[in-house]
Amino acid sequence: MAFAVDLLARKLSIEDCPPLKEEKYRSGYEKLNDLITPVGNVTETGFLVHEDKCIGCGNCVVACPVNVVGDPEGTGSGRAPSNDKVILYIKDGIVRPVNIHECRRFGPNKTLCYACIDTCPTKAIEFV
Amino acid sequence: MDKGPFVCTGCALLCDDITVDLQDNRVIGVNTACLKGVSRMKGCSSPMTCTVDGKTVDVDTAIKEAARILEEAKHPLIFGHGNSTLEAQKKSIELARELGAHIDDTSSFCQGPLVEAILNEKIPTCTLDEVRHMADVIVFWGADPSHSHPRHLSMYSYFPRGKQRQRGWEEDRTAVIIDVRRSDTAAVCGDKLYEIPVGADPEFMDALLNALASKVPKTSFNMDPKRILELANILKKAEFGVVFAGLGMTYSLDSLEPLFRLMDKLNETAKFHLIPMVGQYNMRGFDHTLFRETGHINRVYFGGEEVEHGPQRSVVELIRNNIIDAAMIIGSDPLASLPGPLAKKLSKIPLITIDPCENLTSRISKVTIPSALSGVECGGTAIRMDGVEVVLKQIIETNRLTDEKIIARIMEEI
Amino acid sequence: MGFGQFLTEPEFKLIIVTHRDVFQNTAQENSRFGEQYAERSSVIRLDKDDMKKMGVKAGDLVVAKNASGRVVLKAESSTLEQSHPGTAFMINGPWANALVAADTGGTGVPAFKNIEVMLSRSKGEKVTSLAELI
Numbered sequence: 001m002a003f004a005v006d007l008l009a010r011k012l013s014i015e016d017c018p019p020l021k022e023e024k025y026r027s028g029y030e031k032l033n034d035l036i037t038p039v040g041n042v043t044e045t046g047f048l049v050h051e052d053k054c055i056g057c058g059n060c061v062v063a064c065p066v067n068v069v070g071d072p073e074g075t076g077s078g079r080a081p082s083n084d085k086v087i088l089y090i091k092d093g094i095v096r097p098v099n100i101h102e103c104r105r106f107g108p109n110k111t112l113c114y115a116c117i118d119t120c121p122t123k124a125i126e127f128v
Numbered sequence: 129m130d131k132g133p134f135v136c137t138g139c140a141l142l143c144d145d146i147t148v149d150l151q152d153n154r155v156i157g158v159n160t161a162c163l164k165g166v167s168r169m170k171g172c173s174s175p176m177t178c179t180v181d182g183k184t185v186d187v188d189t190a191i192k193e194a195a196r197i198l199e200e201a202k203h204p205l206i207f208g209h210g211n212s213t214l215e216a217q218k219k220s221i222e223l224a225r226e227l228g229a230h231i232d233d234t235s236s237f238c239q240g241p242l243v244e245a246i247l248n249e250k251i252p253t254c255t256l257d258e259v260r261h262m263a264d265v266i267v268f269w270g271a272d273p274s275h276s277h278p279r280h281l282s283m284y285s286y287f288p289r290g291k292q293r294q295r296g297w298e299e300d301r302t303a304v305i306i307d308v309r310r311s312d313t314a315a316v317c318g319d320k321l322y323e324i325p326v327g328a329d330p331e332f333m334d335a336l337l338n339a340l341a342s343k344v345p346k347t348s349f350n351m352d353p354k355r356i357l358e359l360a361n362i363l364k365k366a367e368f369g370v371v372f373a374g375l376g377m378t379y380s381l382d383s384l385e386p387l388f389r390l391m392d393k394l395n396e397t398a399k400f401h402l403i404p405m406v407g408q409y410n411m412r413g414f415d416h417t418l419f420r421e422t423g424h425i426n427r428v429y430f431g432g433e434e435v436e437h438g439p440q441r442s443v444v445e446l447i448r449n450n451i452i453d454a455a456m457i458i459g460s461d462p463l464a465s466l467p468g469p470l471a472k473k474l475s476k477i478p479l480i481t482i483d484p485c486e487n488l489t490s491r492i493s494k495v496t497i498p499s500a501l502s503g504v505e506c507g508g509t510a511i512r513m514d515g516v517e518v519v520l521k522q523i524i525e526t527n528r529l530t531d532e533k534i535i536a537r538i539m540e541e542i
Numbered sequence: 543m544g545f546g547q548f549l550t551e552p553e554f555k556l557i558i559v560t561h562r563d564v565f566q567n568t569a570q571e572n573s574r575f576g577e578q579y580a581e582r583s584s585v586i587r588l589d590k591d592d593m594k595k596m597g598v599k600a601g602d603l604v605v606a607k608n609a610s611g612r613v614v615l616k617a618e619s620s621t622l623e624q625s626h627p628g629t630a631f632m633i634n635g636p637w638a639n640a641l642v643a644a645d646t647g648g649t650g651v652p653a654f655k656n657i658e659v660m661l662s663r664s665k666g667e668k669v670t671s672l673a674e675l676i
Contacts, residue, residue: 055564056162057274058282059316063297068289078260078279078288080133080145080160093163093568119287121274121312138571164564167571174573237651275562308559309622309631326559326629326656376561379655427650442650463676464574467652468611468640475676487574488636488676 045105046127047097047116053124056093060116060125064088066102088116095125135520137211137503138165140406140513141256141277141284153524155504162278169504169523172485176498187497187529194456194480194495195541198227201454201478203431207443208460208482209233210408213508213520216531217414220458221421223539228431230452232443233414234407234460236426242373242404243415244425245384246515251391254370254401256283256514261290265366265398267304270329270376271405272311277513285372286317292368302362306332307376322359325349329380333390336360340393369400378404406513408460409503413511447473456480458531459499463488482534499531506530551605551662554596558586558606558641558657560634570635575672583635584669586615586661589626593619596663603664608657611640613670630661636675 061067061075068076070085081089087102088095095116100106104113105127116125132147143165149157158166177184180193198204206224209217210233224231235243245251259266266285273280281287286297293300303317306324314321324332328349335345339360345353363369371391381387387402394400406412415425422428422435427443429436439445443462446452447470454477463471464487471488479493484501500506505526510518529537569578586606588598598604604617615637620626632638634654641659642652 054163055274055278056166057278058160058162059287062282062287068296072289076289078283080147090160090162092158093161093166119316121316123315162564164568164571167568172572174575237654272561275564275567278564308629309561309626310624311561323624326557376655379651379653382649439646439648439650444644444646444650444652445648448644448646461574464636464639466639467642467644467654468636468675469644470652471636471639471676473644485574488672492676 045100045103047100047103047105048126048128049095049097050124050126051094053122054094055122055124056090056095057121058090058095059119059121060095061086061088061090063115063119065113065115066104070102130521130523132521132523134169134523135503135510135518136161136165136169137409137501137510137520138162138168139277140409140412141279142409142510142512142518143279143283144518148523150524155523164278168501171501171504174486176481176483176486176490176496178498179496181494190495190497191534191537192541194497195538197454197478197480197494198223198229198456198538199542201452203230203446203452203454205230205232205443205446205452205455206458207232207455207462208458209414210235210411211459211483211502212410212414212531213502213506213510214410214413214417214517215508216458216502216535217410217417219532219535219539221418223535223542224428225430226539226542230429230431230441230446231418232426232428232441232446233411233418234465235411235415236442237444237466238375238411239373239378239404239406240415240426241381241384242378242402243406243412244419245388246402246404247416247419247425250384250388251402252395252400253403253515254368255516256285256403256512257516258368258401259370259403260284260288260293262292262368263290263370264293264300265302265304265362265369267306267363267369267371268313269306269371269373270308270378270380271372271374272307272313273372273405274311274313274316276374276405276407280372281313281317285370304359304362320359320362322351322355324351327380329377330382330386333386336363337386337390337393340364340397363394363400364397366394366398366400369394369398371400371402372405373402374405403514410510412513412515413509416511416515444470452477454478454480456482457489457493458482458535461487461489463492482531484528497534498528499534500526500528502531508532551665552596553660553662554592556588556592556606556628556630556659556661558630558632558638558659560632560638560655560657563633566633566635579635580672583633584613584615584637585618585632587618587620587631589629590619591625592627592630593617596661598663603667603669605662605664605667606641606659608641608643608659610643613637613640613675614664614667616669636672637670640670640675
């Protein structure tokens with residue numbers, strides 16, 4: 001169980017469990033690998049954007065409480081970022097994460113914030 | 129070089145906070161615009177070429193041929209205009225006057241009735257900036273901005289903090305959706321979703337009217353009266369309410385009377401405004417310009433003794449009744465947007481297309497004249513969906529002429 | 543040659559409601575002649591129970607026709623949770639417009655969002671191409 005938690009928290013990778021690579025656990029290994037694979041381009045918080053679903057509407061950018069506090073005049077007011085304190089911004093019509101260690105879901109005092117997920121009209125964002 | 133911010137001409141929100149990355153006089157990156165806006169600003173992959181009868185020609189030859197077609201026609205139509213600057217639209221109206229032509233724009237089968245009602249001061253309206261700063265009750269009626277105007281909710285109507293809306297959308301704003309389906313917009317702000325049958329909008333307006341007058345609201349589709357009364361209560365208490373009217377509403381109203389009644393009633397107790405969800409970036413601009421010059425927003429004929437106007441002068445009825453014998457289309461693709469039987473009819477007469485990109489109409493046009501993409505390859509002014517004038521800037525150089533210049537050159541030839 | 547092809551497919555009366563789609567619109571900004579624009583514009587989304595009734599599976603081709611026109615479309619099941627029997631959805635574009643009547647009762651505004659059609663299964667046809675529409 002502890003392994004599973006660390007795996008989900010991305011402290012460990014599947015490769016850290018050598019028995020999983022044995023032949024008899026092969027199907028389990030493949031299944032786990034499938035589950036964890038989207039994580040290729042995922043940030044440390046598990047923030048994942050499905051680029052084929054994102055429409056660049058910016059709802060998440062404007063709703064993100066970190067953006068609102070760090071950039072009230074820009075993203076917090078619905079406009080382009082006006083400083084580098086934002087953690088989400090739109091580039092080429094897709095949302096991009098940056099400085100993700102500032103996300104409320106990061107670090108020892110993390111909280112389960114859903115602002116970016118709940119405001120997405122196309123379900124393009126998930127935390128994995 | 130101007131570093132921006134620039135204005136996106138992808139839709140009538142005219143987002144004015146866009147920056148771009150350039151390389152070799154091309155837009156290769158776009159910041160802050162939505163997916164659709166990026167696609168617009170990067171330019172299309174099928175630019176239109178300059179042709180007469182399908183053969184490549186120089187611009188002078190194409191302009192001369194266009195002038196000849198328009199001059200020889202007894203009933204020429206000039207149509208489109210939603211993707212042109214105010215300057216080009218003015219020139220177009222001037223040309224129509226000179227030719228004694230028919231002139232119309234896409235508002236003719238789009239948001240025309242609502243823009244007209246606003247210009248005639250029959251419906252109170254407001255600006256999107258006022259919505260951002262003050263709106264507490266936002267009604268999306270027959271509209272799905274997440275798909276038609278993707279930044280609508282984030283830039284103005286729901287998510288941003290405004291001067292009098294500092295606490296965020298969860299506490300400060302209530303969104304109501306009235307639609308025939310649970311749209312993607314309803315998925316993010318749809319705890320107040322009212323699903324009604326197709327075409328039931330006027331009936332629902334009357335039901336709301338009853339609810340606002342504290343009568344039991346009955347509907348033929350048996351919506352729970354309690355829910356309608358609850359909605360009436362929300363609307364009544366609005367400090368600053370706004371209805372964003374989509375085509376779903378506009379197409380369902382044979383007459384605007386039920387809407388006028390509802391807006392009047394709402395304004396007895398609350399402050400309620402309406403903004404039409406205009407699609408093309410400067411459709412409203414054309415309506416304003418023609419209105420100022422003729423008192424009509426669209427559907428005008430300059431060939432009679434006086435300026436004629438009415439549904440029989442609409443692009444749809446003109447084609448259907450075989451009135452027009454040539455047409456010049458500016459920044460529009462009627463072959464794609466008109467009913468199939470009318471598209472077929474339109475394709476039988478000589479057409480001139482002015483557009484940056486190839487489209488269905490250009491493919492069957494006798495003359496095609498490529499123009500500069502406004503907001504990217506040329507500047508100008510435009511009118512946003514809420515009636516606010518916005519200045520467009522040029523971002524990159526081009527040797528293509530602007531719509532305005534092309535029309536002016538055609539006029540010189542006539 | 544099977545006997546089946548001589549039988550007419552049963553027809554079902556439906557209302558098509560059109561709507562916008564940002565992905566189709568994005569594709570259109572890039573090119574009216576691209577595959578993505580055609581693919582998205584030529585899909586009809588049907589109520590799940592209607593599909594059962596008609597014997598249509600997701601991905602099957604169907605014929606939609608009325609006095610204005612006739613197009614072959616790809617049927618997909620509705621993305622909406624709530625059922626909507628008798629109503630189908632299409633993205634606004636030349637395929638849906640092919641079915642819109644020219645007669646507007648004198649108003650000049652066609653019924654783009656309320657299109658009555660007869661729908662049946664297609665027999666070995668292809669989805670109508672853009673070229674066929676113009």
